[in-house]
Amino acid sequence: MYKNGKYQETDKMSDLICENYPMVLVMSRFGIALGFGEKNIGEVCRQNKVDTCTFLTVVNFLVEEQHSPSPVENINQCLSLETLMSYLHNAHDYFLNFRLPHIRRKLVEAIEDCPKDVAFAITRFFDEYAGEVHKHMMYEEKNVFPYVRGLLGGRKDPKYNISIFMKRHDQIEMKIVELKNILIKYYPGAGTNLLNSVLFDIFATESDLASHNHVEDYLFVPAIMALEKQIS
Amino acid sequence: MGTTLTIAIAEYSEIIRQGLEQILKRLPDFKIQCVIIAAHEQLHDTLSTWKPDLLVINPAFPGSFPLEQLRETTGCAQMKCAALIYAATDAHLLRAYDEQIHIYDTPDEIAHKLERMHLKETLPVDQEDEQQTLSTREKEIVVCVVKGMTNREIAEQLFLSTHTVITHRRNIARKLQIHSPSGLTIYAIVNKLVELSDIQ
Numbered sequence: 001m002y003k004n005g006k007y008q009e010t011d012k013m014s015d016l017i018c019e020n021y022p023m024v025l026v027m028s029r030f031g032i033a034l035g036f037g038e039k040n041i042g043e044v045c046r047q048n049k050v051d052t053c054t055f056l057t058v059v060n061f062l063v064e065e066q067h068s069p070s071p072v073e074n075i076n077q078c079l080s081l082e083t084l085m086s087y088l089h090n091a092h093d094y095f096l097n098f099r100l101p102h103i104r105r106k107l108v109e110a111i112e113d114c115p116k117d118v119a120f121a122i123t124r125f126f127d128e129y130a131g132e133v134h135k136h137m138m139y140e141e142k143n144v145f146p147y148v149r150g151l152l153g154g155r156k157d158p159k160y161n162i163s164i165f166m167k168r169h170d171q172i173e174m175k176i177v178e179l180k181n182i183l184i185k186y187y188p189g190a191g192t193n194l195l196n197s198v199l200f201d202i203f204a205t206e207s208d209l210a211s212h213n214h215v216e217d218y219l220f221v222p223a224i225m226a227l228e229k230q231i232s
Numbered sequence: 233m234g235t236t237l238t239i240a241i242a243e244y245s246e247i248i249r250q251g252l253e254q255i256l257k258r259l260p261d262f263k264i265q266c267v268i269i270a271a272h273e274q275l276h277d278t279l280s281t282w283k284p285d286l287l288v289i290n291p292a293f294p295g296s297f298p299l300e301q302l303r304e305t306t307g308c309a310q311m312k313c314a315a316l317i318y319a320a321t322d323a324h325l326l327r328a329y330d331e332q333i334h335i336y337d338t339p340d341e342i343a344h345k346l347e348r349m350h351l352k353e354t355l356p357v358d359q360e361d362e363q364q365t366l367s368t369r370e371k372e373i374v375v376c377v378v379k380g381m382t383n384r385e386i387a388e389q390l391f392l393s394t395h396t397v398i399t400h401r402r403n404i405a406r407k408l409q410i411h412s413p414s415g416l417t418i419y420a421i422v423n424k425l426v427e428l429s430d431i432q
Binding site: 115118 | 281409410411412414415417418419421422423427428
């Protein structure tokens, strides 16, 4: 049971989004588009063939997480790991194929006027960072998700368990914090609106990545652990 | 810059739990992540999973005694334990805890108690060194790191022990808040410690 989750399926989808604008990203990662009119959350989910329980679990977790990220104590039995994985996969796709390349384009344009060597070093830093995020997320796509799909099919890979993932799952947002610090403290060129906009993007990405990690650590992993217990 | 701590709160009352959590999270100089334990059945599992630096626990919570055994079975040998006290409690019972947090404690008092438990990193830094600028030696080391040298190579070139190099690198990271070599490269170029041609 998600006990007293803030949002329920009878609440209007538009209220959820307007009250918590980061949820616009969550919604789209579940494959739900804008333009849902006055429909409530349950109706919009069913129309888009999204498991309502999983959607609400993630949404309520993220809304409450803003106050204090902590592991979900009793994971709702109706949570669909398949839906959650497709959500996580879409989030990965968003970061790797949209968000990071988008920031990179803006960043390169914003630092065009600063000395060439500085621009080079900043771009290189960014590319290294993007490479790390890529590695981090691909590990999940290539190792964790197939493992979980096996579990869902009743097969337990004897060589793997989710605690291996827990141990190596690092805070991927830490290094982007470093880029932010460097730009704020040491950027030598003139400040521009574009550079400020890049900074805002970085701030937003930092918290988005942190939330993404929290969903994995506090929702996804506990759900898998419960499934492992069931199977063994 | 704050000390990062994971603190588990084992307490039945949600009002007390959330109140304590809010206070902990707002303490300046600390970056605290709270893990909530609302029922004693979760005590062992949660501690084993999270390995917190500190457990703040209501002494009425079953399953926590003896504390030594709790530390051992959950693999949290280093974990400190503080009793969360509502009312007059037998002093004998409280002796086992590293500290006591009273519900009338002010945030300042709580911060002080966290420090007393040595949870706060006390970096061996002399005060004059606290400025953010790097010393000449540190700048030399930045240049070496940026050029891709290993700690051993740096030690050989500058006639230092690797241990000293590591200490310098830690201080550099602390002063600049930059931890990665590619981050240091940006710093080094902006501050004209290296030319791009040196590192390509």
